[in-house]
Amino acid sequence: MTEMIEQPRYLELFESGELARRRQALYAKLSSCNTCPRACGVDRFARPNGFCRSGEQPRVAQAKPHFGEEPCLIGTQGSGTVFFSNCTGRCAFCQNYEISQQGVGEDWPVERLADAYLDLQARGCHNINLVTPTHYVAGIVHALELAIPRGLRIPFVYNTNGYDSAETLKLLDGIVDIYLPDFKYGDDKNGLRYSAFGKLDPSTGKIRAGYFESARRAIGEMYRQVGNIKIGEDGLAYRGVLVRHLIMPNNVGGTRRVLEELAAISPFMSVSLMAQYYPTNKAARIPEISRGISRAEYEDAVACMGKLGLDAGYVQELSPAFGSGEDFCVPDWRDPKWATPAASAQYTV
Numbered sequence: 001m002t003e004m005i006e007q008p009r010y011l012e013l014f015e016s017g018e019l020a021r022r023r024q025a026l027y028a029k030l031s032s033c034n035t036c037p038r039a040c041g042v043d044r045f046a047r048p049n050g051f052c053r054s055g056e057q058p059r060v061a062q063a064k065p066h067f068g069e070e071p072c073l074i075g076t077q078g079s080g081t082v083f084f085s086n087c088t089g090r091c092a093f094c095q096n097y098e099i100s101q102q103g104v105g106e107d108w109p110v111e112r113l114a115d116a117y118l119d120l121q122a123r124g125c126h127n128i129n130l131v132t133p134t135h136y137v138a139g140i141v142h143a144l145e146l147a148i149p150r151g152l153r154i155p156f157v158y159n160t161n162g163y164d165s166a167e168t169l170k171l172l173d174g175i176v177d178i179y180l181p182d183f184k185y186g187d188d189k190n191g192l193r194y195s196a197f198g199k200l201d202p203s204t205g206k207i208r209a210g211y212f213e214s215a216r217r218a219i220g221e222m223y224r225q226v227g228n229i230k231i232g233e234d235g236l237a238y239r240g241v242l243v244r245h246l247i248m249p250n251n252v253g254g255t256r257r258v259l260e261e262l263a264a265i266s267p268f269m270s271v272s273l274m275a276q277y278y279p280t281n282k283a284a285r286i287p288e289i290s291r292g293i294s295r296a297e298y299e300d301a302v303a304c305m306g307k308l309g310l311d312a313g314y315v316q317e318l319s320p321a322f323g324s325g326e327d328f329c330v331p332d333w334r335d336p337k338w339a340t341p342a343a344s345a346q347y348t349v
Contacts, residue, residue, distance in 0.1 A: 229270045
């Protein structure tokens with residue numbers, strides 16, 4: 001069912017002065033950084049630091065229209081995607097490891113980031129899609145504050161790995177229109193093993209700031225803020241949460257537990273079940289994740305989603321090259337002329 005499209009709520013926060021207050025609060029977190037659940041406590045104003053190896057300024061790899069997202073985000077003109085460098089995790093299988101782990105990109109002043117938002121809007125993009133934004137939220141909001149009086153009016157999409165602090169997210173209430181989080185793992189152990197999420201306490205053997213609990217709390221907070229995905233008459237999302245879950249070989253992602261937790265947050269949760277795992281980066285050296293997923297593994301996940309009644313969202317149609325990684329676009333991040341083509345992976349509602 002389509003609805004009347006509402007203006008982004010960040011416009012109201014700007015007019016009231018609340019957006020400036022939020023920006024100040026987010027920057028304040030950087031002096032002893034607790035922006036993400038890991039809470040390294042480093043001074044990011046002094047130098048690029050902490051687990052994410054990031055300083056005060058956002059580091060950006062690319063900013064351009066993207067056509068490989070879910071249909072409700074790309075429409076006809078694409079999603080205005082800003083790919084941020086570095087990350088709060090180090091996934092052994094990351095397809096974008098050159099930017100997420102090797103830091104390919106450039107440090108951008110917030111004025112340049114604001115220019116990018118406006119350029120993407122001018123090119124007809126339907127939203128500003130912030131990919132891996134968690135560690136740069138202060139600069140992201142600052143750039144938004146600069147872009148609004150110059151005419152920015154399209155939805156803000158927070159496209160994250162799910163390892164987010166619920167406390168930080170509260171400062172984004174009313175700023176983010178669409179949350180697009182991953183929910184990668186159903187337990188903390190695998191989150192630490194395959195993605196370095198959390199910290200192992202050697203004295204107790206317990207994992208602190210683990211992935212599952214952090215993502216569960218974060219997605220709950222996201223849902224509290226914006227609720228179910230809302231679609232306008234043009235078929236585009238303008239508010240809400242859409243959760244992605246990547247199916248992994250040998251069920252290391254704990255798919256059933258992830259889906260059960262999402263259904264517990266809301267039986268109406270929109271889920272995008274992703275089939276594009278393949279062993280890139282370091283995954284080929286880890287036996288249990290050194291192959292692509294099978295059709296049976298993906299179909300089992302689809303069946304589980306159906307049994308839980310999570311029927312608002314997307315599944316992917318599997319191509320003949322399924323499991324090889326050949327049918328998914330992986331960009332050359334070191335090529336400044338790279339432009340994202342339409343991905344061949346097809347989504348169905």
